[in-house]
Amino acid sequence: MSAPLHMRTPMRRVRGLGAAHSGTGHFWHQRITSVAGVPLTIALVLIVIALLGRSHAAVVQILGSPLIAILMLLFIINSAYHMWIGMQEIVLDYVHDDRWKLPALIANTFYVVVVAFAAVYAILKLSFGV
């Protein structure tokens, strides 16, 4: 093998880092968001069931009420982070070529931010009635 370019051993350079080069923090965050996701998903299902078949005016009023809006915002933000980690994990499992991996990881971030931002903006608009 050629001479090493630096004095750090390969072990030192990879310790604590996975394929995403960011360590095990996401593993733990995925567990936290899954625990939070249980009550939030139940809340979402109850809210959607309660709104089914109602008029637009009624839906706007209910979605904009503080308790419902807060639950919806928590569900969206929690789910967005959870699914961002999850899709990153899927990409890292199946895509090994950097030419595809990096664009896929960036696309994942863009998609999650755009969808979550749109949903959050809609809830805020319904809440503040602008």
Add this chain to the structure above:
Amino acid sequence: MAELGAETTQRARPLSPHLQIYRPMLTMMMSIVHRITGAALYFGLLLLAWWLVAAASGPNAYAAFEWFMSTLIGRVILVGYTWALMHHLLGGVRHLIWDTLHGLDPANRELLTLSTLIGSITLTLLLTVVGYLAVGGPR
């Protein structure tokens, strides 16, 4: 890896077991389905975002969303989204239980896995019937 491989003698290395080696098992299939439902929900959030943005945009946009959801494709997507959500929810609880090192013995892991499958189908049927009644039957 390329330089490393060139200098290492080529020999048959032990291969870690993978999909084509394992006999299909319920726990394994459900692990795969957990990932697939997660990926489906990833794109399903678009539906939720569309619903909220439509509600915030006004009656016309909301009517367009309601029309789409009343079509056969819309209904299939909604039932599919419901099942994916219920399955991923129950599967997630199962994984959280396993994370605590409980229920990992053969009998309990099969029981847990089968329960999540039956539970997700039952909840989906229940929610579909409730939703169907809530929108006032066929439209």
